[in-house]
Amino acid sequence: MGAKRFNPIRANFLRKAAHSCLLFCALWMATAPGFAALEEELSLFREGQYQDVITRLEKVLKASPEDTRAASLLLRVRLEVGQYSAVAQQAEELLKRQKIPGVAETAAEAAIKLGEIDRALGFLKGINSIAAGYLRGQIALEKGNKAEASAEFEKIISQWTSKTRMSSDELGIAAVALEKLGRYEEANQIYREATEIDPKNPALKAAWGRLLVKKYNPADAEGLFKEALEINTNHTGALLGMAELSSSRWESRVPGMLNRILQINPSMTEARVMLARIDLERDNYVEASKQLDRALQVNPKLLEAWSLRAVASFLEGKEAADQLGWIARILKENPSFGKVYADLGDFAVLQRQYKLAVDYYRRAVDTDPDLSQTRASLGINLFRLGEDDAARHELEEAYRRDPYNIWTVNTLRLMDSFKRFDSFETQRFRVKLHQKETQILQSYISDILEESLQDLSQRYQYIPDQKVVFEMYPDHEDFAVRTLGLPGLGALGASFGPVVAMDSPSARRRGEFHWGSTLWHELAHVITLGITDNRIPRWFTEGLSVYEENTSRPGWGDPMTPGIVQALQLVQTIPLADLNTAFIRPSQPGMVPFAYFQAGMICEYLVEKHGFEKILAMLSAYREKQKDAAVLKQVLGLTLEEFDKQFRDYAREKTYGFAKAVDFQWSGSDHSIDEIKVELQKNPDNFFAQLHIAEAYTAQSKFAEAVPYAEVAKALFPPFVDDGNPYIILADCYEALGQKEKAAVALLEWKKYRGRDPEVFKRLSKLLSEIGKQNEAVQVLSEALNVAMFDVDIHQQLAERLAETSPQKAIEEYKVLLALNPPDKAEAHYRLAAAYHSLSDTSNARQHVLAALEIAPGYRDAQKLLLELTGQ
Numbered sequence: 111m112g113a114k115r116f117n118p119i120r121a122n123f124l125r126k127a128a129h130s131c132l133l134f135c136a137l138w139m140a141t142a143p144g145f146a147a148l149e150e151e152l153s154l155f156r157e158g159q160y161q162d163v164i165t166r167l168e169k170v171l172k173a174s175p176e177d178t179r180a181a182s183l184l185l186r187v188r189l190e191v192g193q194y195s196a197v198a199q200q201a202e203e204l205l206k207r208q209k210i211p212g213v214a215e216t217a218a219e220a221a222i223k224l225g226e227i228d229r230a231l232g233f234l235k236g237i238n239s240i241a242a243g244y245l246r247g248q249i250a251l252e253k254g255n256k257a258e259a260s261a262e263f264e265k266i267i268s269q270w271t272s273k274t275r276m277s278s279d280e281l282g283i284a285a286v287a288l289e290k291l292g293r294y295e296e297a298n299q300i301y302r303e304a305t306e307i308d309p310k311n312p313a314l315k316a317a318w319g320r321l322l323v324k325k326y327n328p329a330d331a332e333g334l335f336k337e338a339l340e341i342n343t344n345h346t347g348a349l350l351g352m353a354e355l356s357s358s359r360w361e362s363r364v365p366g367m368l369n370r371i372l373q374i375n376p377s378m379t380e381a382r383v384m385l386a387r388i389d390l391e392r393d394n395y396v397e398a399s400k401q402l403d404r405a406l407q408v409n410p411k412l413l414e415a416w417s418l419r420a421v422a423s424f425l426e427g428k429e430a431a432d433q434l435g436w437i438a439r440i441l442k443e444n445p446s447f448g449k450v451y452a453d454l455g456d457f458a459v460l461q462r463q464y465k466l467a468v469d470y471y472r473r474a475v476d477t478d479p480d481l482s483q484t485r486a487s488l489g490i491n492l493f494r495l496g497e498d499d500a501a502r503h504e505l506e507e508a509y510r511r512d513p514y515n516i517w518t519v520n521t522l523r524l525m526d527s528f529k530r531f532d533s534f535e536t537q538r539f540r541v542k543l544h545q546k547e548t549q550i551l552q553s554y555i556s557d558i559l560e561e562s563l564q565d566l567s568q569r570y571q572y573i574p575d576q577k578v579v580f581e582m583y584p585d586h587e588d589f590a591v592r593t594l595g596l597p598g599l600g601a602l603g604a605s606f607g608p609v610v611a612m613d614s615p616s617a618r619r620r621g622e623f624h625w626g627s628t629l630w631h632e633l634a635h636v637i638t639l640g641i642t643d644n645r646i647p648r649w650f651t652e653g654l655s656v657y658e659e660n661t662s663r664p665g666w667g668d669p670m671t672p673g674i675v676q677a678l679q680l681v682q683t684i685p686l687a688d689l690n691t692a693f694i695r696p697s698q699p700g701m702v703p704f705a706y707f708q709a710g711m712i713c714e715y716l717v718e719k720h721g722f723e724k725i726l727a728m729l730s731a732y733r734e735k736q737k738d739a740a741v742l743k744q745v746l747g748l749t750l751e752e753f754d755k756q757f758r759d760y761a762r763e764k765t766y767g768f769a770k771a772v773d774f775q776w777s778g779s780d781h782s783i784d785e786i787k788v789e790l791q792k793n794p795d796n797f798f799a800q801l802h803i804a805e806a807y808t809a810q811s812k813f814a815e816a817v818p819y820a821e822v823a824k825a826l827f828p829p830f831v832d833d834g835n836p837y838i839i840l841a842d843c844y845e846a847l848g849q850k851e852k853a854a855v856a857l858l859e860w861k862k863y864r865g866r867d868p869e870v871f872k873r874l875s876k877l878l879s880e881i882g883k884q885n886e887a888v889q890v891l892s893e894a895l896n897v898a899m900f901d902v903d904i905h906q907q908l909a910e911r912l913a914e915t916s917p918q919k920a921i922e923e924y925k926v927l928l929a930l931n932p933p934d935k936a937e938a939h940y941r942l943a944a945a946y947h948s949l950s951d952t953s954n955a956r957q958h959v960l961a962a963l964e965i966a967p968g969y970r971d972a973q974k975l976l977l978e979l980t981g982q
């Protein structure tokens with residue numbers, strides 16, 4: 111497949127298919143003769159002053175009950191605020207007196223919203239308008255009668271192509287008809303034309319925006335929604351579009367936006383269904399059910415709501431018959447409603463049940479081949495399961511049907527790029543590394559993969575039943591494509607069970623990314639997902655992965671950043687019942703890292719207070735489909751509340767009283783020493799105040815005076831290793847005072863608390879070497895590679911040190927060094943040759959000494975070595 115076909119497209123964007131219908135505010139009223147008096151009402155209607163218009167029109171009708179135009183407009187407004195039953199009923203009365211196509215259309219629309227299809231068809235009988243044709247098409251679609259629907263939509267479009275004069279509203283209908291037929295570019299063109307004719311029509315803008323959302327252009331879509339809302343702040347179509355955009359970004363404000371829509375139109379079932387979906391994502395089944403009840407009160411046959419009933423049944427682990435019952439009911443109403451399977455698939459993905467998701471998605475596209483987003487999801491999830499060929503097949507089909515789907519396009523591009531990756535196998539892994547990095551990474555990665563899986567398998571008593579796929583991406587965007595759809599999870603690495611993908615060490619700035627920890631974290635997911643058949647809740651799999659990276663080796667895991675400390679001070683701990691939501695739909699962006707932090711600490715608490723075997727017992731219980739409350743009761747004998755309380759006490763202790771010494775108001779250096787000293791008189795436990803005094807004395811070279819302050823600061827809050835931390839101040843002071851031992855101790859502590867700066871690692875290694883601790887010095891250098899894998903300097907120092915003690919390891923290091931293209935290549939070749947020579951490997955020694963001399967013919971040491979080698 112040519113890469114050319116897939117043009118790069120901006121940001122990935124998911125949007126759930128909108129339940130679109132909504133006719134446009136028909137212009138028939140303005141074109142009818144006479145009755146100029148309603149102009150003001152019409153414009154108020156467009157501005158969204160619905161209650162105001164209703165009051166006015168009621169007054170008009172009281173004065174002149176025969177004013178059919180006023181009556182028609184009133185129905186239109188009532189439709190907008192969701193008084194569907196009243197609209198249908200009043201329209202029936204009106205239509206008995208006089209046949210008015212616009213009234214019949216409004217009534218039909220109301221009847222459709224009530225799920226009264228036959229009644230709607232009755233209203234439309236004998237009406238041949240464009241709007242009526244559209245509604246008949248819509249009804250046919252709802253019955254799963256696609257051919258009939260298409261015929262209706264085609265009829266509308268033929269009027270457009272035959273250049274029949276159409277109003278802007280009719281153009282809007284033609285655009286929606288084109289959308290339904292999958293002719294998106296033409297639909298886009300008509301929307302443009304229609305809004306040029308009628309720039310103040312909010313319904314047109316909202317509908318156009320929703321097309322753009324569907325076609326992965328969120329920025330322009332948002333612009334259109336905003337324009338629509340400037341004209342009419344209460345436009346429910348535009349508000350719903352905005353909510354859908356926010357939802358696709360997993361923003362926590364979505365429920366608020368939906369509730370605002372429901373204030374305007376309490377019968378807006380789309381908003382209820384979206385709210386129910388969010389409740390289901392949060393495992394809030396009771397609330398979800400209430401929302402679905404309310405939607406079904408409006409339309410008892412709302413298939414989208416029935417579909418979420420099936421989802422709830424799946425999530426709550428009810429008998430299979432229950433779920434099948436809902437599916438059967440749905441397909442009886444509409445045999446093409448594959449969306450129920452798509453919904454089930456989406457929730458299976460959220461539950462990380464990828465195999466199950468693939469099954470559901472397959473059934474979805476078998477039931478409705480037009481679900482192109484679902485077909486893309488099918489391909490992507492096959493890819494996640496490591497079934498690359500099947501994945502490519504589905505994605506190519508998805509692309510054929512919808513070349514605009516950015517997920518499809520990006521994933522196919524990524525698959526194409528695999529030809530630039532090297533594949534190799536280790537005992538338990540199938541590894542993919544980018545060819546430009548294989549030489550540098552291969553041996554490190556192979557070793558740590560095997561070691562981590564061995565260690566985890568032993569402790570968790572679980573061995574994956576197939577080789578684990580492991581991929582590393584130097585380009586973070588490729589990684590993002592590989593993992594898309596899992597916000598919060600996909601920061602650095604992601605695991606889909608037997609497939610792990612992560613950023614390569616080169617994808618991030620040095621010192622920012624501890625790739626060893628991330629690798630260990632992801633492999634822990636392989637274990638905990640596998641052991642529970644992917645039934646582990648998000649908080650627990652993340653918690654165990656964080657726990658594992660934190661405890662795998664000293665200094666591994668994430669440092670306690672100021673962001674975490676702030677979140678900790680703000681919320682202290684999140685109740686377990688809300689923890690999953692903090693990962694998926696956080697109340698603010700900083701809460702996601704905090705959720706990881708807390709989940710990790712929960713696992714630490716479990717191991718420390720209850721024992722590791724309880725972790726294994728909990729995993730078995732989750733495998734048996736039990737939920738949090740039951741698992742805690744069964745394994746720990748605790749209720750959720752008791753658990754939260756015990757953990758909170760533990761967390762308080764472990765975080766130095768929720769970081770009470772850390773007062774961020776004092777974090778800046780805008781206080782004078784005198785001010786700080788006054789503060790310390792009052793509050794000696796002010797971490798930053800102690801630290802600032804230490805800093806100030808250090809700056810004045812008063813090292814002995816600085817030390818006690820830095821020591822106090824360190825004791826007040828040891829995990830702080832961010833800029834200006836006490837460990838560096840202490841190391842500076844002790845070194846200046848000639849106390850290298852103490853300086854080294856300070857930096858070793860810094861490392862223990864997960865300091866990340868590669869330069870500090872180098873400094874520590876040098877210090878250790880100077881005080882005669884050569885082994886430790888080498889150890890620290892090799893640890894530094896976890897945060898600076900591509901640092902030439904570190905590889906060089908490491909190779910030189912290893913040459914003295916273990917030439918075989920030195921050889922590996924020199925090879926990596928050469929692959930990194932160091933400034934002095936000749937020397938690297940020479941030293942590699944010397945290492946080979948020390949192992950009596952003459953042939954390799956000669957090869958590299960010659961390589962050194964080719965670069966630097968006058969290199970004396972190399973000449974000498976060559977002589978020595980030829981003399982043998």
Ligand SMILES: [Zn+2]
Pocket residue numbers: 599631632635651652655
């Ligand atoms: Zn994770």
